[in-house]
Amino acid sequence: MKPKVQFRLRIYRDDSIAIGPGKVALLEAIAETGSISAAARQIGMSYRRAWVLIDETNKALSSPAVTTIAGGSHGGGTALTPVGEQLVKHYRAVENTARVAATADIAALTRLLAP
Template structure:
C-alpha cells in the first residue's frame, strides 16, 4: 500500500514515563517482520545500540518486556514481539489510522499551504 504524501504519525505520552512514537513503533514492526533486532536496526538505518536503547526504554516504561529474545546457537537466535509488544503495535496502528481518516480536511489544507506560491 503506497504511503500518502501527508500523514499524521503521533507521539503519545502516557504519564511522565512512557513515550511512544513512530520510531519505536517502526522498530517493533521491523522486529516482528525480521525476527531480529539487528536486522530491524539495519533496515531502519540506525545503529544496533540505538535500537537496543529504544527497546530497553520501552521495557522499563511498561515494566515488562515488549520483545522476547533467544540466544544464537544451533537453531539460531532471534527476537519476537511479546503479546504486549504486539498489542502496542496494533493499538498504535488503529490510532494512526483513525487520526489520518478523521483529519482529511486539515491534512489537505496543510498540503495546500506547502504547495501554494
C-alpha cells in the same frame, strides 16, 4: 509533487518517549526480521540505538514488548510479545483514525500550498 502528510504520535512517560513512531517502526521491523540487528539495518539504525530503544520501551510498559532468545546451535532471535503486537496494532489504529478524521482539514491545508 504531491504533499506528504504524516502524523507523529508520541506518548511520554515522565520526560521520555514511551511509545513513538521510531519505536513502533523498530517493533514492526523486529516482527518482520526476527532480529534486533536485522531490524536496525532494515530501518537504517545502529544496533546500539535499536537496543536502547527496545530497552526503554520494555521498561516503560507493564510487560515487555519483545522477547529475546539466546543464540545457540539454531541461533538466537527476537520476537514481539502479545503486548508488543498490541502496541503496534493500537498505535497504527490511532494514526489511521486521526488521518480519517482529519481528511477534510488536510485537504484544506494542502490546497494552501504553492503549486
